[in-house]
Amino acid sequence: MSAIRFEKDADNIVTLVLDNPGQSANTMNADFRAAFEEVVVRIEAEQADISGIVLTSAKSTFFAGGDLNELISVAEAAPFYEMVNRLKAGMRRLETLGKPMVAAINGAALGGGWELALACHHRICLDSPKVSIGLPEVTLGLLPGGGGVVRMVRLLGLEKALPYLMEGKQVKPEAALKAGLVHELVASPEELVSRAKEWVKANPKAQQPWDEKGYRLPGGTPSSPHVFQMLSIAPSMLRQKTKGCFPAPEKILAAAVEGAQVDFDNACLIESRYFTELVMSPVAKNMINTFWFQLNHIKAGGSRPDGFAPSQTHKVGVIGAGMMGAGIAYQCAISGIDVVLKDVALESATKGKSYSEGLLAKRVARGSMTQQKMDEVLARIQATDNSGDFAGCDLIIEAVFEDRALKAQVTREAESICNPDALIASNTSTLPITGLAEAVPDPSRFIGLHFFSPVDKMPLVEIICGEKTSDEVLAKAFDFVLQIRKTPIVVNDSRGFFTSRVFGTFTNEGIAMLGEGVEPALIEKEAVKAGMPVGPLAISDEVSMSLMKHIRAQTESDLAAEGKVMPAHPAIAVIDTMVDQLKRPGRAAGAGFYDYPEGGKKRLWSGLKEQFVRSEQQISRQDVRDRLLFIQAIETVRCLEEKVLRSVPDANIGSIFGIGFAAWSGGALQFINQYGLASFVDRARYLSEQYGERFEPPALLQEMAASGHRFE
The missing domain is CATH 1.10.1040.50 (N-(1-d-carboxylethyl)-l-norvaline Dehydrogenase; domain 2)
Incomplete structure (x- = not known):
């Protein structure tokens, strides 16, 4: 079964349906490359009987990008460089065939997926919050090697393209339309292909902007005064940011600037050389291994005990409304969980709640949250000085000063009031969990949840199992951490744990x-x-x-x-x-x-x-x-x-x-x-x-x- 289905209708419009066999998402693996090469040859041979091309996907996403299993195992530069150039040549042959080509983007188009879309003359996107568009390669130590650097620079100009390339910036459909990345939005998947075919019929002689006579780079070339001024300080600013530890942003900048000074084909060769250099580098292999394979392993439940149904936490009691407790309350509330935030004085608890108010107000000011949504989140946080409000909590998190006696006192009090099967957790950063668990009648319900400050920005929660912590409690704690959109790691008890x-x-x-x-x-x-x-x-x-x-x-x-x-x-x-x-x-x-x-x-x-x-x-x-x-x-x-580490x-x-x-x-x-x-x-x-x-x-x-x- 081919990774690309070739379907031609009565109007001689070819729809190329991306559908990698045996995969939940389309990737640029060997199967795809072989299928793509066959399709290009066939379209060239049958071009007299083809009026246009529509590129779409049979998966829930459009295209996921490069095959990271292949990329991490590349051992020889020369054959890899040649393979990349063959793939890009095929994309270029379709782009310049003289037939209108439309990308019908039904889901996430990231990395190589977005590069395929960029090779099309027109891009129509499903208006859905599940759709993301961008080039995240830099976050894995790479650069977009399928023409992404070359086409983004020619589409937007250097200044506007660099944030997408060097920061891995991703956007939703409406923002993509506003930025000029896509040309149209449609409301339903059914409209995508039909609207794409309408555009093909209306634009029989479509060309890419950069292939039209008289094309000029948006915003100016590298030698234009404004761009030259920006580029003169860019390397030093970049060095300040990367400290010389991350080669990818530097190579992206070089590929973008050098490529902007030559013709399209030579710009693609420059991009391929830098891409190959990065793929061969240990930094990229390190980052792919950890930030893709190992991180996905963790998020898929690699450290979660088997045999327990997924759980949801509905109400959390947080003891201590200082910086850490307030941050935990915010993270729970913004994730849809009701929170009781307790301190010894109502004034202190209210001050802890105001921390969330400040963070949410900044979101509203940026336009990333409505006032109504902010009010809904704040309504989930109950500031109190009364332990009786812990009634109905299915999780208690103690976040007071690192004093064993104090922790035992407040934990014991909360445990006597919350749900009888509630999880009892300590946010301690150093004190052994097994000892702290002695404060409650059933130590199997006690676990460590070590957050990092500031909670709203730090992505990790370290889950610590005491000697008597049950697997069921660990599974529930793991689910809770994912529920509040954090990354869980699981460790065994020790003074100071792991981190x-x-x-x-x-x-x-x-x-x-x-x-x-x-x-x-x-x-x-x-x-x-x-x-x-x-x-x-x-x-x-x-x-x-x-x-x-x-x-x-x-x-x-x-x-x-x-x-x-x-x-x-x-x-x-x-x-x-x-x-x-x-x-x-x-x-x-x-x-x-x-x-x-x-x-x-x-x-x-x-x-x-x-x-x-x-x-x-x-x-x-x-x-x-x-x-x-x-x-x-x-x-x-x-x-x-x-x-200690598992x-x-x-x-x-x-x-x-x-x-x-x-x-x-x-x-x-x-x-x-x-x-x-x-x-x-x-x-x-x-x-x-x-x-x-x-x-x-x-x-x-x-x-x-x-x-x-x-x-x-």
Whole structure:
């Protein structure tokens, strides 16, 4: 069965129906390419008896784009480059055949799907919220390699095309019509093909704008004064954004600008060369593996226990209306769930609700939400100081200060009032769930739901299972996280779980380097160059070193009760000095590693040099970067070794979405894969010899390196 059905009507209009056999979506796989080549040859041979072409789909989506299974496994550049050019040549032959060609877009047209549509002379789109149009390749470390760069630039001009190309911007039908991406909208799928055929009959000599005599690039060529001015600053602005870690946006800019200065066919060759270079790069393979395959594995329930029917949460009780509790309440309410937001004082609870009001008001101001919708969302949040309002809740989330006794008190009170089968959850970031579960009569109903701040922006929720948490409760918690449009990872109980443990190694390593005498600016800059969103000193200020001290004290107390001693770390002395002697605990206090001048930009505190820096103690930039990334990757392996982590996808997605591990690497374990396990072990041993035994590679890592295995 062919991936493209060839259907010709009495008016000699050919409808090409895209229908990849055995797939839920059409992709540019080998079957499609073979079918497309046959169709092009047939249309060319029968062109005298063809009046036009309509391109449509038998699937619920129009076309999903490239086959990522193929792309991630490409090993040789030359044959791949030739294959891409053959496919693009076929699209170009149809485009210039002299027959009108219309794309009848019935569903999502992303990546290669949108590139097929762009090769048509006219584009008609179903006006449905389920339809998205765009070129998201950059989010996977790629560029649109099927003519997308060339045609988008020629359709919109450089300035308007670049956001779609470099940011992966996607739009709905109405916005696509307004932007000039599609020409018409229709209300029903039945109208698509009939309207397309009408257009074919009315436009027998259709051409692409760029093939018409006298065509000029919209907005001007790269040498036009306005465009030249924009392009003169674009590379430096782009470098500021990518820090040199993501090659795709840079290659897209190059392909777009270079392609705009040559004819169409040579522009396509330029695009193919950059596309091939990116496909062969480790960054693209890392990102495809993690952001496509592993993320989809998680969202499809890869970490959810089998055997339990899907569940819906209807009413959530949130204890604590601070920044975190308020954020959780907002996320629940905007997802359609009723929320009881409780604090010790009604004034505090009302202030927590106002956080949601502020976020929603911004949406209304942007035009992305109506006032009516905002009022509906706010009506779902009940601010209260009365625990009795937890009656009827099927989920309780405690989000108070990291104090074991306080958490136990408020949890016990809420549990006695909510539904008897309700899930009881703690938003703790460090305290073991098994111990917190002792506050309720049935520990099997207790689970950890670790949100990240700000909740409305951070995509991850870390689900932590205590020793007695039941699989049914885990399944319900997993469903809840998906219900509020977050990505769940599942881990087992441990002090700090996975994300906080690894995050702590990052901040501590940066602080330890400062204590050794390394320049603070070097630490911060190299962290960002390594791919971290912010330096360890800056993020320590945000977290607050006072909180770090409090968590350490709680940990020391808990371990002492177990007859254990907390391991020493060189960062401890620096933190104590900053908090106790220098009275600079962090941003909330107005002073930490950074100064925070009122109305001005934060800057590293000049006193750090006098207090800590020693000129003879400077280390190489590479050592700074490696220490910050390696320590996180090593701790991730320890979490896997100790069975805290349950899967590699949870590790990679959690490290990126939860703590901002270098996204170009594909996550903490994929970072080790792409480095090479044997090479990583060697480098870790060097770091251990130079900077401390905390870099010593775990036994699991050594065993895998010796046997030639990878983290998969």
